[in-house]
Amino acid sequence: GQNIDQPTEMTATEGAIVQINCTYQTSGFNGLFWYQQHAGEAPTFLSYNVLDGLEEKGRFSSFLSRSKGYSYLLLKELQMKDSASYLCAVRDRRDMRFGAGTRLTVKP
Amino acid sequence: GAVVSQHPSRVICKSGTSVKIECRSLDFQATTMFWYRQFPKQSLMLMATSNEGSKATYEQGVEKDKFLINHASLTLSTLTVTSAHPEDSSFYICSARDPGQSGLAGKSSYEQYFGPGTRLTVT
Numbered sequence: 001g002q003n004i005d006q007p008t009e010m011t012a013t014e015g016a017i018v019q020i021n022c023t024y025q026t027s028g029f030n031g032l033f034w035y036q037q038h039a040g041e042a043p044t045f046l047s048y049n050v051l052d053g054l055e056e057k058g059r060f061s062s063f064l065s066r067s068k069g070y071s072y073l074l075l076k077e078l079q080m081k082d083s084a085s086y087l088c089a090v091r092d093r094r095d096m097r098f099g100a101g102t103r104l105t106v107k108p
Numbered sequence: 109g110a111v112v113s114q115h116p117s118r119v120i121c122k123s124g125t126s127v128k129i130e131c132r133s134l135d136f137q138a139t140t141m142f143w144y145r146q147f148p149k150q151s152l153m154l155m156a157t158s159n160e161g162s163k164a165t166y167e168q169g170v171e172k173d174k175f176l177i178n179h180a181s182l183t184l185s186t187l188t189v190t191s192a193h194p195e196d197s198s199f200y201i202c203s204a205r206d207p208g209q210s211g212l213a214g215k216s217s218y219e220q221y222f223g224p225g226t227r228l229t230v231t
Contacts, residue, residue, distance in 0.1 A: 042201050042222040043152070087151060095142070096220060100151040 004099035006088050011105045012078055020073045020102045022088030033089040034062050034073045037101065043087055046073065078106050110136050110206040114223035121192055121230055129187045129226045131202030137182035138204035142220065143175075146199040158185040192230045201225040 003025045012018040024032070031050040035043035049055055049064035049071060061074040073086055085101040111134040121127050131141055139160050144152040156177050157165040164177035176188040185204075189196055203220040 040199075040225075040227075042225045044222070095154060095157060097154065098144075098152045103149075 004088055004090055004097060006086075006099045006102045008100065009103045009105070011107060012075075014078055014080060014106055014108050016078050017074065017076050018078060018104065020075070020086050020088075020104065022071045022073070022099055024069050024071070024088070024090045024099075026069075026090050026092050026097075028093040029066060029090065030093060031091040032062075032064055032071050033091070033096065034060075034071075035087040035089060035098075037085045037087055039085075046086075075104075080106050080108070082106050110204070110221040112138075112202065112204050112221045112223040114202055114226050116226060117224060118227045119229070121228070123193055123230055124191055126188055126190045127192055127228060129189075129200055129202075129228075131185045131187070131204070131223050133183045133204045133206070133221075136204075136206040138185075138206065139182060141179060141185040141202055141204045143177065143185075143187050144201045144203070146201060146225075152201065155187075189228065192228070194230045197228055197230045199225050199227050 006022045031048060033048050034046040036046050037043040046060055047055055047062035049062050052064055052066055054061055054063045059076045064071045075082055083104060083106045085103045087101045088099040089096050113132045113134055115130045119127055141158040143155045145155050146152050154167050155170045158177045158179040160179045160182050166172045174190055179185040201222055203222045205220055
């Protein structure tokens with residue numbers, strides 16, 4: 001099975017940087033995904049990591065350490081529209097499982 | 109990019125009735141689709157994996173006789189909630205893999221594209 005842990009809630013200020021951590025335990029690791037989900041909407045893909053290191057895409061970056069079972073999503077230059085839930089998801093050989101999500105609130 | 113649609117987007121039904129939710133991959137063929145359920149302020153919980161032309165694989169604790177899944181074609185999977193009860197009220201989301209996306213823009217062929225979700229309310 002899989003255990004995926006991420007903080008329940010975070011608050012940050014507009015224009016700042018925030019890091020959302022995710023730790024996981026799984027057998028047959030086959031990739032880690034980050035999704036953004038606004039209330040009442042389906043998740044949208046943000047990033048994918050399968051090798052160790054940092055993947056950067058605009059204001060969002062994602063880091064993976066497979067040996068530590070650890071990932072983080074880094075959001076820079078926060079905007080009000082970034083207020084959402086951020087879901088960490090881990091794929092093994094069979095399927096993909098989601099963490100409980102981190103609800104990020106961006107304040108002016 | 110790959111698009112997945114769901115219908116209906118919102119449905120209200122009476123307790124004891126059945127509701128069918130459709131999930132379609134619009135511009136790709138999906139041999140595998142996934143059905144999730146999400147309660148308010150909780151994460152997505154995988155209910156079942158739907159495989160075209162074969163029986164769905166249900167997660168532990170999900171009643172296969174209550175949540176009927178049919179994946180009759182490469183672009184359509186349906187979830188039928190039979191004899192719905194108020195506790196079945198939830199946000200149901202489907203997703204599909206696009207095997208044709210392998211290596212595209214750094215994404216994995218394992219990326220799942222999500223439908224917009226169906227909000228079911230059972231009264």
